[in-house]
Amino acid sequence: MRCVRCYICDHDVWCVLQSAEWGVDEDTRRSCQSKGKTEDECQNYIRVLLLSGPRLFTCGTNAFSPICTTRPILDLAQVVDSVNGVARCPYDPKHNSTAMLTDSGELYAATVIDFSGRDPVIYRSLGSMPPLRTAQYNSKWLNEPHFVSAYEVGRFTYFFLRETAVEQDCGKAVFSRVARVCQNDVGGRFLLEDTWTTFVKARLNCSRSGDVPFYYHELQSTFYLPEQDIIYGVFTTNVNSIAASAVCAFNLSGITQTFNGPFRYQENPRTSWLSTPNPIPNFQCGTVGDGGPGGNLTERSLQDAQRLFLMSDVVQPISVDPLISQDNIRFSKLAVDIVQGQETLYHVIYIGTEYGTIIKALSTSNNSLRGCYLEEMKLLPEEKWEPILNLQILQSDRSLFVGLNSRVLKIPLERCSNYQTQRECLEARDPYCGWDRKQRRCSTIEESTNMSQWIQNITHCPERNLTQDGRFGPWTPWQSCTHNDGLLTVSTVAHF
Known part of the structure; x- marks a missing residue:
């Protein structure tokens, strides 16, 4: 029987420090297959993996019987705590879901809450606040959603998703959304009991302008960021349409x-x-009356x-x-780094594609x-x-970690030494790099010993279709490595 492993790796020597098997017991597996599910x-x-101080909170589908452990x-x-994973983790590994832990310990999850996948939910649990969810079996709140991400911003939690648009009058269409709830929401009394009272959502527009915009x-x-x-987003056309992507x-x-603007409201299905006015146009979380939260x-x-x-x-x-668009390709993931250049800040965007390539692009005013x-x-x-499944930037290591189906790759953000001459260095238009006239080499701004001798020339885009050897050599032979952080000593093998 196959099982899933959790890994902790050392980013410096790139070796496995720990791994733990987390499989499915035989009774749960048989029960799953008896309900018509395949062996796979x-x-x-594992669909939820969140750090909480010195502990790791993780949830797995567990053969359509989701479970969470700490x-x-x-x-x-070592499992110090185990809780039911329903409403915290999807049953089906193919369902798109997201989750986040707040500083105060509440888990906000956007997933499906039933075996059949017909009850999508944005759900709060754990912590000191009461559990809350979106309205059940109400397609106006959530309609066949695919959840993308969640962020804690001040007293709000924001969710980003795409869903079938209920407000579309002619034909079926999928719209991208941002939804928001207050973290101090305690639900209603009698009406909207155990349900969000601050849930709102709005459509996100990403389109190519014109008399008839291309969406x-x-x-x-x-x-x-x-x-x-600033929120950066990767948008694509529908899978049944011509392939096109944008950031x-x-x-x-x-x-x-x-x-803060008007709402869009439908009196009845006919x-x-x-558009209807917003009764609280400058709404803020945290307005608590004498009766306490919700009073x-x-x-x-x-x-x-x-x-x-639903906002109008x-x-x-x-x-x-x-900012970036390309036809005949589907972008999958992105990560953004803020880079200090000679004269200004640049946003360097790393975009993963379904073809397993990473596009490095520039965003500037x-x-x-x-x-x-x-x-x-x-x-x-x-x-x-392999398609790019995940991109993560580790600032302390100045590296981009790339998640694929079969492996995790690590790429240095700064590769200025690849440019051997002043011309190569400057014509790359790479915000990480400049030519140090004193040291006569391409370097980062931090490596320069004299800022007046460090120059860049980012005035226009670099020439495309020039092949550059990335100088990633073959793997070295396997060798021993040891990690000691004062609390744990691990010996293992690795190659570089």
Whole structure:
């Protein structure tokens, strides 16, 4: 029987420090298969993996009987707590879900809550706040959603998703959304009991401008830059449409402005969706009356919360056109790094594709540099390509970690030594790199000993279709390595 392993790796020497098997017991597996599921489906797939101080909170599908465990980081094999995974983890490993833990210990999960996958939910559990969920079996709240990500911002939790649009009058369409709830929401009384009273959602627009705009309807991945309150998103066309992808960025202030605007409301299924004024246009979490949390909820406010949750206005991106767009390809994931150049800050965007390549692009307020492709990295030979499943930047190590089906790859963010001459260095237009005239080499700004001698020339996009050897050599032979952090000593083998 196959089982899932949890790993902890050392990012410096790139060896496995710990691993723990987490399989499915025979009775659970048989029960799963008796309900018509395949052998592959009746395994334990880890879908939630969250750090909480010195512990790891993780949830697995457990053969369509989801379960969550808490484990010490220093001993993954030890389970210190186990709870039911329903409403915290999907039953089906193919369901798109997301989850996050707040600083105060509440788990916010967006997943499906039943075996058949017909009851999608945004659910809060654990911690000191009461459990809350979105309205059950109400397609106006959530309609066949695919959850992408969740972020804690101030007193709000934001969820990013795509779903079938209930407000679409003609034909079926999928829209990308941002949803929001208050973290101090305690639910209603009698009406909306155990249900969010602060749930709102709005459509995200990512489109190519024109008399008839070309829409990238389906959100695939997001990246939040808290330093600048910007959300980057990867959007694609529908899988049954011509392949096309784009990256759009949204200011958090723009999202807030939309949530402060009018709602869209449908009186009954036979009427059209109409715009209606927002009864609380500058809503803020945390307004608590003398009756404690929720004490100021009137019958009218609960009725409004039950029917007014879809915003009329659309959240517009920070630029009229996408920052990056490309036809005949599907982007899958992205990560963004803020880089200090000689004269300004740059946002370097790493975009994973379904073909297993990573596009490195530039985002800046300079229109002549908008949408610049700096390079495209082919990680594996064409006959062995795998789609990019995850991208994570580890700032302390200045590395990009790439998740594939069969492996995890580590790529240095700064590879200035690849450029051997001043011309190569400057014409790469790489924000990480500049030419040090004193040391006569391409270096990062941190490596320069004299800033007046360190130059860049990022005035326009680099020339494309130039092949550059990434200089990633073959693996070295396996060798022993030892890790000691003062608490745990582990010996293992690795290659580099």
